Amino acid sequence: MPRTLCIEGVVALLGGRLQGGNSKTVIVAVNTLKNAQRNEISFLTSQRYKQDLFHSHAAAVLVSESIVSDLECDQAVICVADPYLAFATLQRYFHPNLKSSGIRHATAYIDESADIADDVDIAAACVIAAGVKIDSGTRLEAGCLIAEGVHIGHECLLHAGVKIEYACKLHNRVIIQAGAVIGSDGFGYAWTGQKHLKIPQVGCVVLHDDVEIGANTCIDRGALSDTVIQQGVKLDNLIQIGHNVDVGPLTVMASQVGISGSTTIGKGCQLGGQTGVAGHLTIGDGCQIAGQTGVIGDLEAGGVYAGMPAVPHRMWLKTSALVMRLPEIWKKIKKIP
Amino acid sequence: MPRTLCIEGVVALLGGRLQGGNSKTVIVAVNTLKNAQRNEISFLTSQRYKQDLFHSHAAAVLVSESIVSDLECDQAVICVADPYLAFATLQRYFHPNLKSSGIRHATAYIDESADIADDVDIAAACVIAAGVKIDSGTRLEAGCLIAEGVHIGHECLLHAGVKIEYACKLHNRVIIQAGAVIGSDGFGYAWTGQKHLKIPQVGCVVLHDDVEIGANTCIDRGALSDTVIQQGVKLDNLIQIGHNVDVGPLTVMASQVGISGSTTIGKGCQLGGQTGVAGHLTIGDGCQIAGQTGVIGDLEAGGVYAGMPAVPHRMWLKTSALVMRLPEIWKKIKKIP
Amino acid sequence: MPRTLCIEGVVALLGGRLQGGNSKTVIVAVNTLKNAQRNEISFLTSQRYKQDLFHSHAAAVLVSESIVSDLECDQAVICVADPYLAFATLQRYFHPNLKSSGIRHATAYIDESADIADDVDIAAACVIAAGVKIDSGTRLEAGCLIAEGVHIGHECLLHAGVKIEYACKLHNRVIIQAGAVIGSDGFGYAWTGQKHLKIPQVGCVVLHDDVEIGANTCIDRGALSDTVIQQGVKLDNLIQIGHNVDVGPLTVMASQVGISGSTTIGKGCQLGGQTGVAGHLTIGDGCQIAGQTGVIGDLEAGGVYAGMPAVPHRMWLKTSALVMRLPEIWKKIKKIP
Incomplete structure (x- = not known):
């Protein structure tokens, strides 16, 4: 009612x-x-x-x-x-959250060795592999694919067709939108002189409390240690998080952002849509980064950035405006002998 | 034959x-x-x-x-x-369209309360939840996940693994490529001072007649009212459409475009690949926007645009060419005392 | 052990x-x-x-x-x-590759007419349609959807929820990360004066030996002939490959790259994340293209490129630096009468 x-x-x-x-x-x-x-x-x-x-x-x-x-x-x-x-x-x-009520749909496959709290809901066509643990209050919508050894905490909500790969860990109240992939292999190869030799990616992904992950977003598992999304982070749709990235608490990213491997993003940052951040960088706490920014160096905490390459937003406003005046500049330049 | x-x-x-x-x-x-x-x-x-x-x-x-x-x-x-x-x-x-013939694969799950026209095809591993209505001539390929209360019109085609979330509505002859997500939650939070409070997204997505949606594209449901994709719109792969966006009839978007929340796109527009449009904007009818453009303000109908930030294409051509001549400009500038 | x-x-x-x-x-x-x-x-x-x-x-x-x-x-x-x-x-x-052992999960659907080597593993909720052929040593994780007439070679690995559409062909040792779509329709329409008329896309996708495809990446099928990914190519997550693209051997693309239709990418190229390449272009062998580059013309073999539009990287470095000096330039320009 x-x-x-x-x-x-x-x-x-x-x-x-x-x-x-x-x-x-x-x-x-x-x-x-x-x-x-x-x-x-x-x-x-x-x-x-x-x-x-x-x-x-x-x-x-x-x-x-x-x-x-x-x-x-x-x-x-x-x-x-x-x-x-x-x-x-x-x-x-x-519109309060739906409560789980212990539904196990007849078409879901749940491995015998899985340890699922009584009140967890598992909808049609879900697959729960061996050794999975799911805590109380969690709900899985249709077609979620949960691989071996995954642990999902309390009161999580996985929308339709979410894939959680081997041994990844979700803490509590994590929400994952449809089609997202948690724990795909990081993009790691060594060049042999003849070919790209794939490096096994043996780290996991850890999603801390109150994280939300957008539809069809991908989070790669770590190469050696884990990829970590800290408490309260909100990621929009179609985002790419590379292996061994660490995203600080409460940081928010709009859709289609890409973070390359081993980069650390601080606490409370805001990244605009389609922004890209190169690998092995450190983005300080509280950074605000405009949409379509290209970050190719470390960014100091608390700054506001834009442009490709990223510069302070005020600087970007000024230089963008002057780029528009280049015809005028050119006209005057031509007068100089 | x-x-x-x-x-x-x-x-x-x-x-x-x-x-x-x-x-x-x-x-x-x-x-x-x-x-x-x-x-x-x-x-x-x-x-x-x-x-x-x-x-x-x-x-x-x-x-x-x-x-x-x-x-x-x-x-x-x-x-x-x-x-x-x-x-x-x-x-x-x-290569005429395949006609549906009423196939219901044994591994598909169809809720008793669903109202499915006799000639609808439902392939293996599909899930049709309670209260779904599917009209005559529609075909669902394998693994489609259709949530409660969804209505799919006549002669639609959903490729493998498409997810349609709660109560979204597809009109007639809609084609959806594999893996697309229709009706994921919009990215809406209110800041409490301590955390991002999720705002329930209670609008739906409406796809009008003859819309085509690309593979792994995501269309967010509205926050209060609906996200609307008008008649004849064609969206390529990996596109993001934010909550409460309204895309006008016959508009075409190439892959990886991102449209932020509450933006209105006019009729008959063309958006090049990887273009981003900020939120709460109005893009006039018939706009042509080059690939990788960054739109951060309203655009007048009928214009041709490029650049970040977006400017008239002619202007972008001129200033881009002059950016390449900056070394020359610099050389002359240095002569000025 | x-x-x-x-x-x-x-x-x-x-x-x-x-x-x-x-x-x-x-x-x-x-x-x-x-x-x-x-x-x-x-x-x-x-x-x-x-x-x-x-x-x-x-x-x-x-x-x-x-x-x-x-x-x-x-x-x-x-x-x-x-x-x-x-x-x-x-x-x-x-961490050696897991060997397949001939597992056929009870919840997988395998059409009678499929020709599957004895030692192939097919996990829960997979769908193998009519006429599919899968060679020895291949493993399919949960929820893979394999359409009619697909041929998958030896020792391939398909992660959870991969979709391979009608009649596409994977050679040997191909790895596909979760959620990827191989063989979605290319984005092809003819304008009638009233609407966009969909052109049936009747080519396929061919993935050659040792190709790896990232999570939620999409590769469109060809319009008439095939889309081809040559031997040893590595594509990261959320990449878009348009119809009839040909990607040369050993080329590597970082995440969120988009390649428009009918473009040919040479051998041994490297494309940085979020780069876009327009359609009908030819990118020479061994090109290195920085992240977020916008390629709108052919590129010569062996070059290093950046910027939008793409220019030689050295040029981009120089002009980007000078854009930052535009305030200085402007100051001097104002002195010119």
């Missing part, structure tokens, strides 16, 4: 301050200002979208202190410190 | 004008000028490849009016308005 | 020269200098890491002649021509 909450319940949950409206109105969902219906709540994160508010059918709206002062509208206004965070919290109330 | 067509049948099908050759010769296949055998037909789309024609064993060749006038060759020449389109049409005659 | 080797056995295997240490010490594994335990061997490939050697617990270390002369350490030192190659060889000794 879908959850509901009256406006005063919303305030109780989020801790905000209510202004106007009927506190008993029942809210059934969160929606955008444009699409919200009469029994829905919405949110306003920027002055830019104020116009949408006047036309909205929403019963209530989450706004910040800085906006609320000059607000005249029909909706119940709930003033909160961070409307986007309040929206997220409320949305999580309306 | 493979289809055949005599040369006069080819002319009847394509509506061209025949010159030379034997109209009764039987054609069994289309091939390149270089590889064509005696009972095959080929095509010439550019003066550049004329030389290949003289050495070709093809029985007949499709050419355009502009080329045919000064053509001297042994082959039957069929003059058509657009030889490439004629080639496509003929190739479709020789 | 894990393999072991005493130091004198290591020397016998690798053909090096031993200096110091106890030749009877038993070695159980290779490891990095930092992580090595007392019964492990390590390797030193650069003077830069010499410091690590002094703190290492390794029983022995592989070094090159140029380093060994001034080396003072407690370890047994084995002097070899190429320590990295020696490491690779030794690692292969400790």
Whole structure:
């Protein structure tokens, strides 16, 4: 049964301050200002979208202190410190995580030697190989392929067709989107003079607590020691993480980023989409790297970077603007004898 | 049994004008000028490849009016308005779409509550969850994973290992290449001050009529409302489409393009490979964007763009050329006191 | 049972020269200098890491002649021509390829008409369609989907969830990482004036001996003739190979590279990550192309290239450096009346 909450319940949950409206109105969902219906709540994160508010059918709206002062509208206004965070919290109330209930689909294959907690869900066409251990509360959607010796922690969620290769380890509350590959061989060869000799990749991949991995993203296993994704890291879709990379806690990468082997990414970094980082580098804590950046050297902590090769973002803005003025520069240069 | 067509049948099908050759010769296949055998037909789309024609064993060749006038060759020449389109049409005659015939492989799992038209083909190891609806003429190749509440229209073709997640909707004649993921969670988090709080992604993905999605491409479900791929859009392999993106009708994207969340792409656009488009942007109708472009602002309809950041293509050509002359510029600059 | 080797056995295997240490010490594994335990061997490939050697617990270390002369350490030192190659060889000794043993998992579906050598391993949830031929010594991990008419040679290894589409051909000792798609449709359409008309893609993909394909990499089938990956090519993860591409022997591509249709890549080339190559081009033998390069014209054999558009690497270094000096140039330019 879908959850509901009256406006005063919303305030109780989020801790905000209510202004106007009927506190008993029942809210059934969160929606955008444009699409919200009469029994829905919405949110306003920027002055830019104020116009949408006047036309909205929403019963209530989450706004910040800085906006609320000059607000005249029909909706119940709930003033909160961070409307986007309040929206997220409320949305999580309306859409709680599904609980596992111990379903083992008849078409799933589970090796006898696997050690699976009673309440783990294993959907159709999953394959659980020998020696796998899966802890309580975890759910596997259809077609997940879990190789020998893998350990999956508590309350993880693996979407359809995820592949976890030999002996990799997922800690707790890890979410993996469909089609992702955890533990493919690192790209390691030695040149013999005649051919590329494959080097066995004997490290694993370790995904720490609260990591999320995007759809069809690939994380290579380490060559000797492990590839490590630290606690709270969020990786978007189609990302490549090379062997022996170490991604620091809470770092976030947008889709199609590629990190080459043995690079260390600091804590709390943000990498824009399609950025590439060369191998054996060190990216300091808290770096912000724009999309399509090409990182070919170490980056200092706390910096903001862009460009190929990566330079401080301010520098990139300046030089990019001047590249556009090259025709003008050229015109003047031609005058010089 | 493979289809055949005599040369006069080819002319009847394509509506061209025949010159030379034997109209009764039987054609069994289309091939390149270089590889064509005696009972095959080929095509010439550019003066550049004329030389290949003289050495070709093809029985007949499709050419355009502009080329045919000064053509001297042994082959039957069929003059058509657009030889490439004629080639496509003929190739479709020789290789018609397979018809579905109602095959349900014994190893497929189909939930009792699923509503599947009689003639739908479901190959080995597919999983069809509860509440799925699949319309007439659709074919699923091996290992497709179709989640709860998905609706797949008429005459769709899903290649091996395609994953369609919860409640997504495919209209008619949609083709999805192997390994693609439709409906993975959008990349949405709110920062609590301590961690990235996942925002439930409760929108869906809608693929309209005649859409084709490439291998291992990922299309994220919307955060609140849907991610929409309009009629006739063709997406190549390994593309990322973020949550709440709207791709306009007939737009084409080459492989490895990435579109960030909430961006709207117009009708009839062409995006070159590895191009990235930032979030919350509007790309006008008919834009042509070169490969590896980085789009970080809105683009006007009908423009041709390149570079990072994207600028009009003409501008990019000019500035790129001048970047190559920077050593020359530098030399002269040094003379200035 | 894990393999072991005493130091004198290591020397016998690798053909090096031993200096110091106890030749009877038993070695159980290779490891990095930092992580090595007392019964492990390590390797030193650069003077830069010499410091690590002094703190290492390794029983022995592989070094090159140029380093060994001034080396003072407690370890047994084995002097070899190429320590990295020696490491690779030794690692292969400790981790030999698994031999296939004729396992056919009960949950795999194998069509009656398939011709599978007795000793081939087929893991859980694999699907082997009609007319497939698999030669001796090959191993398929869980969930591989092999379409009609595919031929897989001797001693190949397909990781979990690999998809091989209709009639594609793998020669011998081919390795394919998880989730890769071999033989998806090429991206070919003809414009009718109203819509993009799909052109049936009737060529195949041929992977020659000793090719390795990375996780979630996609190789499109040819439009008319085949897409060909020559002997010894190594492709990393998430790479896109368009239809009718021909990749020359021993060429190596890092992850997320994209090669557009009908391009020919020479022998022994190296392509850095996220590089894109446009269609219908010819890349000469032995080209080295930096990461994120955009290749939009033919490249001469033996060159080193970078940039978008690609230019000789030396040129790119020079112009990139000068772009950073544009503020300086601009300052001087403003003085010119």
